[in-house]
Amino acid sequence: MEHGELRGVVALDGPSGTGKSSAARRLAATLGARYLDTGAMYRAVTLAVLRAGVDLADTGVVADVASAALVVQGTDPDRSTTHLDGADVGAEIRGPEVTLAVSPVSAVPAVRELLVAEQRRIIAQALDEAGGIVVEGRDIGTAVVPDAPLKVYLTADAEARAQRRAKQDSASGRESTLDATLADVQRRDAYDSSRAVSPLRAAEDAVVLDTTSLDLPGTLAALLDLVDAHGLLAQPSGRVRG
């Protein structure tokens, strides 16, 4: 089916394993848009903090390490890359050490300030160059781009999310039990939802999409319908569809 090109920002938020990254990447690729994985940026800063060997509870030092770290997040949906201080850290940031530490690091207000400013810069540049971007994370609709023309909050049962994550980990050579994965998903849900600054929650004007009984093509189809219904598609020439 022929689709137009995305104009503007689609904000995709939700907890772990709801399909944000997979769906956002495919949506952006389908609509000729850019794609921003903000979770990867929090993971890269977390890796810098772990490498520095500092106490995670010392938020001042964590903030210092974060501001000294050079995180470069690519926006190509076909090849999402994350660099830390010049090196590709795409695989390392998905490991269990980073996954364990990322919630406390991302709860530090100074870390969020730094990354939100960088995310807004990347989004402005992408809009300038490509006209549209799909941004996924935890606070995109509530804090990073509160005026986004389409906000979608993905949900799914914790068990379904843990099953997806365990399958994904296993495919990447990271074996863990389903129980441990479910415990990690629930721990991060609780931590990310209860932090003081920009906690994980749906924006008041977000469309809530439950993906528990959807597969990836089904999720993508639902998102494409929403983008179209919100009038965010233009013909490649730039002419708005009528």
Ligand SMILES: Nc1ncnc2c1ncn2[C@@H]1O[C@H](COP(=O)(O)OP(=O)(O)O)[C@@H](O)[C@H]1O
């Ligand atoms: N609707 C879905 N149904 C089944 N599996 C899905 C669905 N959405 C995503 N997945 C799979 O679940 C895993 C986690 O998805 P991901 O996009 O990384 O989630 P998130 O970014 O929300 O943590 C991936 O392997 C993906 O292919």
Ligand SMILES: Nc1ccn([C@H]2C[C@H](O)[C@@H](COP(=O)(O)OP(=O)(O)O)O2)c(=O)n1
């Ligand atoms: N916009 C964002 C994105 C992620 N975070 C934090 C909270 C999340 O637990 C971690 C990791 O996010 P990521 O999207 O990579 O996590 P999952 O793919 O869902 O496992 O980063 C955030 O605080 N704000």
